[in-house]
Amino acid sequence: MKNKYVFVTVMLAVLLFLGVGLTEIYVNHTEEKEDGQYTVVTSFYPMYIAALNVVGENDHIRLENLSEPQTGCLHDYQLTPADMQLLSTADAFIINGGGIESFLGEVAEQYPDLTIINASEQVDLIEDNAHAWMNIEDYMTQVKTIEAELSAADPADAEQFSENTEAYLAKLSSLKEQADAVKPLTEGKNIVIFHEAYEYVAEEFGMQVSYVMDLDEERQVSAGEVADVVRTVTDGGVRVILAEELYGKDMGDTVESETDAKICYLDTLVRGDYDADSYLNAMQQNITLLKEAFSDEKDH
Numbered sequence: 001m002k003n004k005y006v007f008v009t010v011m012l013a014v015l016l017f018l019g020v021g022l023t024e025i026y027v028n029h030t031e032e033k034e035d036g037q038y039t040v041v042t043s044f045y046p047m048y049i050a051a052l053n054v055v056g057e058n059d060h061i062r063l064e065n066l067s068e069p070q071t072g073c074l075h076d077y078q079l080t081p082a083d084m085q086l087l088s089t090a091d092a093f094i095i096n097g098g099g100i101e102s103f104l105g106e107v108a109e110q111y112p113d114l115t116i117i118n119a120s121e122q123v124d125l126i127e128d129n130a131h132a133w134m135n136i137e138d139y140m141t142q143v144k145t146i147e148a149e150l151s152a153a154d155p156a157d158a159e160q161f162s163e164n165t166e167a168y169l170a171k172l173s174s175l176k177e178q179a180d181a182v183k184p185l186t187e188g189k190n191i192v193i194f195h196e197a198y199e200y201v202a203e204e205f206g207m208q209v210s211y212v213m214d215l216d217e218e219r220q221v222s223a224g225e226v227a228d229v230v231r232t233v234t235d236g237g238v239r240v241i242l243a244e245e246l247y248g249k250d251m252g253d254t255v256e257s258e259t260d261a262k263i264c265y266l267d268t269l270v271r272g273d274y275d276a277d278s279y280l281n282a283m284q285q286n287i288t289l290l291k292e293a294f295s296d297e298k299d300h
């Protein structure tokens with residue numbers, strides 16, 4: 001009889017332990033808002049990394065990213081019920097702007113009190129192209145705008161935002177210097193790009209874009225387009241093509257087999273490991289790749 005009670009007590013203790021443990025895992029996963037916390041939601045990866053560097057280690061702020069890690073660019077993105085649930089808890093929503101968040105109207109309508117921070121507000125965007133984070137200088141402007149508007153929305157943390165931002169901008173400035181050091185190799189060069197985001201790279205490095213084939217999703221490329229690219233490369237003396245590996249590899253292989261141009265695969269910085277330094281590291285790698293591509297081109 002006694003043993004039975006001991007058994008029941010032990011079982012109850014085990015169940016209670018499991019229950020608490022599982023609840024904890026669940027809570028940690030969804031990051032429920034705590035009392036007094038200010039919730040900042042970002043629309044996609046580059047905005048998340050920018051905001052993470054402005055916010056830093058701060059218990060008052062709950063920072064969350066809207067889209068799934070592998071979403072990439074948000075063109076044609078549909079908000080999920082989980083996104084709407086997350087936005088319903090948000091105090092501020094940081095977007096890239098320039099039309100990349102095509103669902104913005106829906107959000108503004110549903111949450112009229114939400115503070116929307118448009119990071120590109122002070123950026124001179126290239127017409128019909130809002131991939132401004134791909135230009136280090138424009139990205140620095142975005143970071144400054146995020147800092148200014150977050151500070152206005154949450155003044156209690158303004159001092160910390162300012163310190164964090166200053167430290168991040170210092171790192172970005174030295175990254176910009178490294179990019180400028182490569183400019184003598186790239187300036188004035190005719191290039192072809194397989195992703196419109198690289199118009200911002202061309203802008204920063206002084207390159208001339210002679211042809212844009214936008215391959216930022218899987219699609220059929222017509223024989224006419226292939227012929228156009230090959231002709232542009234051959235006639236325009238194009239030695240380097242900038243492409244994204246994910247969607248541009250097939251086209252890259254085709255052009256590489258038909259011309260002497262070299263394909264330089266750059267990161268569009270829309271995916272990553274959510275590390276605060278991931279923009280710095282990926283852009284650093286892009287600069288190294290550009291330097292290699294255009295140095296080889298010199299001895300050609």
Ligand SMILES: [Zn+2]
Binds near residue numbers: 074075131197216
């Ligand atoms: Zn895009």
